Amino acid sequence: MDLNRLFDLIPYQISKYDKTVALGHKEDEVWKTYSSKDLKRIVDNLSLGLLASGLSAGEKVAIISENRPEWNFVDFALQQIGAISVPVYPTITTEDYAYIFDHAEVKMLFVGDQTIYSKASEVAAGRSIYSFDLIDGVDHWHMLEQLGETGDLARLEQSRSRIKGEDLVTIIYTSGTTGRPKGVMLSHSNILSNVLSVAERMTPPAGVSTALSFLPLCHIYERTGFFCFIYLGFSVYYAESMDRIGENVKEVQPDVFNTVPRLLEKVYDKIVARGYQLKGLKKNLFFWALDLGLRYEPTRNMGAWYRFQLRMANKLIFSKWRAALGGNIVQINSGASALQARLARVFWAAGIRVCEGYGLTETSPVVSASIGTPDGIRIGYVGKVVKDVQVKIASDGEILVKGPNVMQGYYKQPDTTAEVLKNGWFHTGDIGEFDGDYLKITDRKKEMFKTSGGKYIAPQVIENKFKESSLIEQVMIVGDGRNYPAALIVPNFEALHDYCRRKEIPYSTDAEMIVKREIREKYQSEIDGLNKYFAKWEQIKRFRLLDEPWGIDSGELTPTMKLKRKVIIQKFIDEIEKIYQPS
Known part of the structure; x- marks a missing residue:
């Protein structure tokens, strides 16, 4: 069959694989699964329910949730009626929620749980909200699915037939490492062409059929990966959380995952x-x-x-x-x-x-x-x-x-x-x-910088090399306009604990350990060994150890774990200034 729109992947999977388990997730400590036909039935009913609710083609709908089947049910259902999904990272600030809702002209929200609802409802400004979890006083997504059970499938078919490959399907707001996030407009053809191209690189051998999904579906990487899994006939299981990946991997025994x-x-x-x-x-x-x-x-x-x-x-x-x-x-x-x-x-x-x-x-x-x-x-x-x-x-x-x-x-x-x-x-x-x-x-x-001596520094190359040290958890190279590059380093405290145990160095607290002479000397030794891979002007002359890791919630990392360099520089400007003070 022809594949022109993303929702065509559902009948394609039924015709080629007809999976007994298309999707699976943990519910009350038990894996609940959906077949390919379950997927189609739920998505069709939800599409009809959205139409009955008054949602029209071209209107924007935000999806804010951790990975779960409902995320993809809503995504496919919106596609079939020509509405435009606006996936939002659950962990960004309320201010960013408000900016995206207003900038994208979002009409309706789907939220995963109570925490996300509390955050989103603060700035929802009268928009209708549906939840995936059961939340007191909040409309549940099943209401829309049930509303569509008595809908007219001929109306849905008319809706699907009007949608073309070049039509806008989603607006994805980038992580925003620099300033306000930008809304990336992607069509069915944009994503579907990529699905078909990527599938050629990961066509599985016979019998390979299970994938674990844990990277955020609101990011295009995991979302395109999901569509690729549907196309290739994988059973997609959603990890319960990032903290439970280890247990879920052993339970699901996947053949493939994205990371x-x-x-x-x-x-x-x-x-x-x-x-x-x-x-x-x-x-x-x-x-x-x-x-x-x-x-x-x-x-x-x-x-x-x-x-x-x-x-x-x-x-x-x-x-x-x-x-x-x-x-x-x-x-x-x-x-x-x-x-x-x-x-x-x-x-x-x-x-x-x-x-x-x-x-x-x-x-x-x-x-x-x-x-x-x-x-x-x-x-x-x-x-x-x-x-x-x-x-x-x-x-x-x-x-x-x-x-x-x-x-x-x-x-x-x-x-x-x-x-x-x-x-x-x-x-x-x-x-x-x-x-x-x-x-x-x-x-x-944009991340390359020039020292006061006119030498260009490519920080990522140095950072990636430095992270080869088992004692370094995170690192950012600084030095724009300075006379040499330096490093902010977050130790791998688990490895540091082990090092101190082996060297019989008494361990107190992380904050106290990073200022101890013998610990600083150990890190200087690590840096000296890594500096040899770089030209003289690229070598790290001085460094500061930090006692708190950088995170998404604390604002130093994007949801895909990239460094927000401007944020880190602003937050640790005093530490940076101390690096460059005469010793």
């Missing part, structure tokens, strides 16, 4: 921390296997002796890693920020295929993606450009993108749109280079 490097870093750090707790031969075997993994290169012949050792390491050590991820993982898709090369090496060595990709909200999102085979992966690169997308590198190194996945523009911001869309090419703001067909991202154009 961001930050979560893989945490998994790796926990594994290494457990390794330090081992004793004797077990500890020696663990770090022997880890060293083998860190030297792994998928595209190079490592020799018979290395391959033999790696087989032993997989049997003795890495098999436990795979079991902790459910035992069935075929592919993990990593995006949204740079993946440390050492993590890619060790996970691939362990038989856990982490495939890095690159994209932006404005490109629906995938521009390039890795193929999950040893001869198709290139460590440190974000894969090859996907089908139907073109990429070229501008004279200043900026990555430019053209294709059916490129957005229609920023909502109500024609001037801003014109700044980034020129002659059909979207100017990404990222700096990159090609090695043959493989794309590599080197930095963000």
Whole structure:
């Protein structure tokens, strides 16, 4: 059948796979599932209920919720009547809620739970609100579904038939690392073309059929990933929360999931921390296997002796890693920020295929993606450009993108749109280079800065290298207009605890430990070892340790865990000034 609109994916899945389990989620500690036909029935009834409620094509509806089946029910239902979804991150501020509601002219809200309702209702300004959880005094989404059960399916079919691929389907407000978020306008064709292109990079082998969803569906990365899972016939299970991913992975035993490097870093750090707790031969075997993994290169012949050792390491050590991820993982898709090369090496060595990709909200999102085979992966690169997308590198190194996945523009911001869309090419703001067909991202154009000596610094490259230290949880490089670059560092306090235990250094509080001479000397030693990878003008001369991690709720990170550099600089300006004071 033809696929022209996103909601066409539902009858497509029924015709090709007719899944007994299309979606699944935990409800009262039990996994509740929906078949492909359940999905269609609920979505159709909800579409009719929305029409009966008076919602019209072109009107905007906000969805504010953690991942759950209702999120996608509403998304598909809005698509079928031509209404435009406005997904909103639950964790952003009330002020941002108000800005998005007003700027997008939102008419109706769907909220997940009591916490989100309390926050959204403050600034809803008379808009109708429906909830996914049962909340006293709030209309439940089932009311709309039940309203549509007696609706006229012929009316719904007329509605669907009027919708074209080029019609606007969603406005996604970007994370806002700099100033107010911008509303990215994406059509059915924008997203669907990307789904079909990405599916070619992750076509599963026979019998592979389960995905775990935990990245926010309000971000285009997980949302396009979800549509891709529907297209490929995966059963999609929603994790209960970010804190429960470990348990849910073991329960669901997924074949694939999407993630961001930050979560893989945490998994790796926990594994290494457990390794330090081992004793004797077990500890020696663990770090022997880890060293083998860190030297792994998928595209190079490592020799018979290395391959033999790696087989032993997989049997003795890495098999436990795979079991902790459910035992069935075929592919993990990593995006949204740079993946440390050492993590890619060790996970691939362990038989856990982490495939890095690159994209932006404005490109629906995938521009390039890795193929999950040893001869198709290139460590440190974000894969090859996907089908139907073109990429070229501008004279200043900026990555430019053209294709059916490129957005229609920023909502109500024609001037801003014109700044980034020129002659059909979207100017990404990222700096990159090609090695043959493989794309590599080197930095963000706007994040590069110049020292007072006139030298340009690419902070992301340094930050990614520094995070290879097990003692460094988060880091941001500063130094714009200064005479040398410096670093704000949030220690990995779990690893620091372990280091102090091994060195018999009494541990009091995090705040007290980061000012101790022996701890500062240890971090100086770590920095000295990492500085050797950079030119003299790029090397970190001084640093400050911070005792509180940066987070989304506290405002230093975007919902996709990118650094809000301006916010961090403003918040820690006193610490930065102390760095540059004469010692």
